[in-house]
Amino acid sequence: MSKLVQSIKEAIALSGLKDGMTVSFHHHLRNGDYVLNMVMEEIANLGIKELNVNASSLFDVHTPLLNHIENHVVTGLATDYIASGLGRAISMGVMEKPVQFRTHGGRPSDIALGRTPIDVAFIAAPTSDPMGNCSGKYGPSACGSLGYAFADAMYAKKVVVITDNLVPYPLQDWSISEDYVDYVVTVDAIGNPKGIVSGTTQITRDPVGLVMASHAAKVIEASGLLKDGFSFQTGAGGASLAAAKFLKEIMLEKGIQGSFGLGGITGYMVDMLKAGCFRSLMDVQCFDLKAVESIRSDARHQEISAMHYASPSSKSAVVDSLDVVILGATEIDTDFNVNVHTDSNGYIMGGSGGHSDTAAGAKLSMIIAPMFRARLPIVTDHVHCVSTPGQDIDVLVTQGGIAVNPRNAKLKEKLVGAGLPVLDIHELKEKTERITGKPQRLPKGDRVVAQVISRYGDLLDNIYNVPQKA
Amino acid sequence: MSKLVQSIKEAIALSGLKDGMTVSFHHHLRNGDYVLNMVMEEIANLGIKELNVNASSLFDVHTPLLNHIENHVVTGLATDYIASGLGRAISMGVMEKPVQFRTHGGRPSDIALGRTPIDVAFIAAPTSDPMGNCSGKYGPSACGSLGYAFADAMYAKKVVVITDNLVPYPLQDWSISEDYVDYVVTVDAIGNPKGIVSGTTQITRDPVGLVMASHAAKVIEASGLLKDGFSFQTGAGGASLAAAKFLKEIMLEKGIQGSFGLGGITGYMVDMLKAGCFRSLMDVQCFDLKAVESIRSDARHQEISAMHYASPSSKSAVVDSLDVVILGATEIDTDFNVNVHTDSNGYIMGGSGGHSDTAAGAKLSMIIAPMFRARLPIVTDHVHCVSTPGQDIDVLVTQGGIAVNPRNAKLKEKLVGAGLPVLDIHELKEKTERITGKPQRLPKGDRVVAQVISRYGDLLDNIYNVPQKA
Numbered sequence: 001m002s003k004l005v006q007s008i009k010e011a012i013a014l015s016g017l018k019d020g021m022t023v024s025f026h027h028h029l030r031n032g033d034y035v036l037n038m039v040m041e042e043i044a045n046l047g048i049k050e051l052n053v054n055a056s057s058l059f060d061v062h063t064p065l066l067n068h069i070e071n072h073v074v075t076g077l078a079t080d081y082i083a084s085g086l087g088r089a090i091s092m093g094v095m096e097k098p099v100q101f102r103t104h105g106g107r108p109s110d111i112a113l114g115r116t117p118i119d120v121a122f123i124a125a126p127t128s129d130p131m132g133n134c135s136g137k138y139g140p141s142a143c144g145s146l147g148y149a150f151a152d153a154m155y156a157k158k159v160v161v162i163t164d165n166l167v168p169y170p171l172q173d174w175s176i177s178e179d180y181v182d183y184v185v186t187v188d189a190i191g192n193p194k195g196i197v198s199g200t201t202q203i204t205r206d207p208v209g210l211v212m213a214s215h216a217a218k219v220i221e222a223s224g225l226l227k228d229g230f231s232f233q234t235g236a237g238g239a240s241l242a243a244a245k246f247l248k249e250i251m252l253e254k255g256i257q258g259s260f261g262l263g264g265i266t267g268y269m270v271d272m273l274k275a276g277c278f279r280s281l282m283d284v285q286c287f288d289l290k291a292v293e294s295i296r297s298d299a300r301h302q303e304i305s306a307m308h309y310a311s312p313s314s315k316s317a318v319v320d321s322l323d324v325v326i327l328g329a330t331e332i333d334t335d336f337n338v339n340v341h342t343d344s345n346g347y348i349m350g351g352s353g354g355h356s357d358t359a360a361g362a363k364l365s366m367i368i369a370p371m372f373r374a375r376l377p378i379v380t381d382h383v384h385c386v387s388t389p390g391q392d393i394d395v396l397v398t399q400g401g402i403a404v405n406p407r408n409a410k411l412k413e414k415l416v417g418a419g420l421p422v423l424d425i426h427e428l429k430e431k432t433e434r435i436t437g438k439p440q441r442l443p444k445g446d447r448v449v450a451q452v453i454s455r456y457g458d459l460l461d462n463i464y465n466v467p468q469k470a
Numbered sequence: 471m472s473k474l475v476q477s478i479k480e481a482i483a484l485s486g487l488k489d490g491m492t493v494s495f496h497h498h499l500r501n502g503d504y505v506l507n508m509v510m511e512e513i514a515n516l517g518i519k520e521l522n523v524n525a526s527s528l529f530d531v532h533t534p535l536l537n538h539i540e541n542h543v544v545t546g547l548a549t550d551y552i553a554s555g556l557g558r559a560i561s562m563g564v565m566e567k568p569v570q571f572r573t574h575g576g577r578p579s580d581i582a583l584g585r586t587p588i589d590v591a592f593i594a595a596p597t598s599d600p601m602g603n604c605s606g607k608y609g610p611s612a613c614g615s616l617g618y619a620f621a622d623a624m625y626a627k628k629v630v631v632i633t634d635n636l637v638p639y640p641l642q643d644w645s646i647s648e649d650y651v652d653y654v655v656t657v658d659a660i661g662n663p664k665g666i667v668s669g670t671t672q673i674t675r676d677p678v679g680l681v682m683a684s685h686a687a688k689v690i691e692a693s694g695l696l697k698d699g700f701s702f703q704t705g706a707g708g709a710s711l712a713a714a715k716f717l718k719e720i721m722l723e724k725g726i727q728g729s730f731g732l733g734g735i736t737g738y739m740v741d742m743l744k745a746g747c748f749r750s751l752m753d754v755q756c757f758d759l760k761a762v763e764s765i766r767s768d769a770r771h772q773e774i775s776a777m778h779y780a781s782p783s784s785k786s787a788v789v790d791s792l793d794v795v796i797l798g799a800t801e802i803d804t805d806f807n808v809n810v811h812t813d814s815n816g817y818i819m820g821g822s823g824g825h826s827d828t829a830a831g832a833k834l835s836m837i838i839a840p841m842f843r844a845r846l847p848i849v850t851d852h853v854h855c856v857s858t859p860g861q862d863i864d865v866l867v868t869q870g871g872i873a874v875n876p877r878n879a880k881l882k883e884k885l886v887g888a889g890l891p892v893l894d895i896h897e898l899k900e901k902t903e904r905i906t907g908k909p910q911r912l913p914k915g916d917r918v919v920a921q922v923i924s925r926y927g928d929l930l931d932n933i934y935n936v937p938q939k940a
Contacts (some may be wrong), residue, residue, distance in 0.1 A: 031809060170788065172750050178785065178786045181856060203713045260639075260640050279642070305647075314648075315473075316473065316649065317649060344920055358857070
């Protein structure tokens, strides 16, 4: 018995893929991924049409998808994030059917519940054995965690592992086990290591970013959550990392040992683990090489599946035990609804990822953002698109003040008590508009180009096309 | 959010357990298990009746089940193995409905396929955190692998983790993750460490056993399978271990590095790993303390789920890549059908466990057994009960000769070529009967007390009651 097949083409043929079916991909190779394009090209060559592509995220490296969309090879798209290049085309109306946006927890939940069945999952695996025991930790294209690929492997009817590092059976320390895998294909390279993981993101030196970060750390300290057992997730942005740096200093000074760091893991979180700020890291995705090295070599740094990370239909997920998450926003409205899907011109350039999941789960969910970007205020009356509902956001931290969601009156009390510059969000909006002026409301097109589906599976908002100038 | 509940009673109540439902248990605590009895006592106290119990194996420590059977608390039993004390009662007809015997691979397969749905799984966990991330490797009742509990956790409607070693969230190096767990209960002790794992089983010193073991090693050597990449499973019996010892010597002498050792793992397999005979161990169950220590501390020694081990409905299982398995038998017939369910008087005293699964998967499946026990020949015309079909058995090794299944003519050629004492199985039977005399055929009762269900889910044989003398 062998699962090794000669080519991606052969694997597609054996999988029984037919017109109208759904194929899936994970995004751990990020902007270095070769696999989605290689597979879709073979599918196109085979003349298979009208497929749904369910990808945990799409990056600009996946721009060839646009050809497949134009040629009706791909007519449906479900994903949790779309980078700006591809997103712009979607916003211009390249697809007939709206894109379905989900969250990193909602995607595996809907897969597990059978709402979004997958016919054939293609799993880019930095290392695999001939029976499909595979891992992201080892090999020339190592990406660390394969967290987002577990649901695809477990629930797809057919599973194809594609690797550029075939090792003898059995691979030790597998992530996805052979009992889920139908076929294994070797290729020269599954990705470009330079694009797979970024180098270390620099902590911001921008004075505005540093003020925001300092506020953020003080909010966490004042919240009462910063004590032994503290758990934390933050993004890879410069200001978020600066907040983590200030937090680390407070934790070391006070001798606080947190329980876990969560999420997409950066080298900075690895530093916090090594400094004793956390007992462990729970890693659904590695953001940089330091994180990849750590998950490979440090037993305290553990891989989690997306179900374990954030699925609302799991019996519980790690986000449910999370104390504090620091999140970004392109806009936030006076009801604390957050937009992370579209940019200031209304073009798609992102997605929820784990935004809504962590916001829903964390005891304190904080948006950190500058008061304005390019003279556009962060606070608006109504966000162009609701990515995360305001009920799940506790506080907005800017350089010009901190706005607490009225739903969390106790937090406001604590922050005021700690002498932090707390403002009503309407005040913060007005304060900002005194600097920037009142922006014009963005025009919306008349056609839905994407649906934002909440982590629980219901429609949260629609994203409309961006009307093009004549 | 907390999953911690005050007592087993509370967990049962919260689980919604009702008359006629199915509860499940795993057997990693073996004859030291307290959990099945504690849970069943609470269920009985709550007045719940007519339950099905699906347990991966049952030991004599579980004899209190007989009371629950008599009181109609338990009316259905599904398991892969029943020890002799309980087995005797079953054979005497204590249950109205026949027991369903499955294999260690067939059990998770039938659970995953929905053929044997579980309402509430009770998972004895030597260590757990409050959200149910749990492990068998750590704690005062450590048992090592939790391989047989994965299917229960993944597919039961409700999952209750019962532990005597609660640790802060999150447990590192969990085996079963919180996303499958509904409730967590702490108790004083989940088992008696003395019964959980045996001490080291001694390699046989019995001259008959040593001859068998030496034959066995020579058969493996002559088969052509003993080369780099060799994989191997053996049981914990004295002669099996002696065979492993001879094999180890050959491997070290010839500088052969095997790929993996599989199965229920003993300290002897750990020694082989350390000596370099294998690159890794794939462990569905630890048989002794040395194995428990090894799976905890040696990354080459990996836990596998029962699906990964042996399920015929997995995309593949490790048994499918196995070269050689050494298995036992209470009887084998001239068609090579093997009985491991009943003893020489027809009483239930075992079960397939992984017998049929490894026999079906391995390239060479060998039965090792003495020509006779207490003057009863090992070879018969028809086994009292077919546990593993003869088509999956390649060779029978006894001290008085080696019988090869005619289906494997090439193997016979090789063994004859190697000068091994090969006999036709009918000759071996006659040779034995010249010593022992021809035994009387066992009387069968008229009532089916157990069904032997093959790993694929179909009925393989029936076990009848043992007629009692007046």
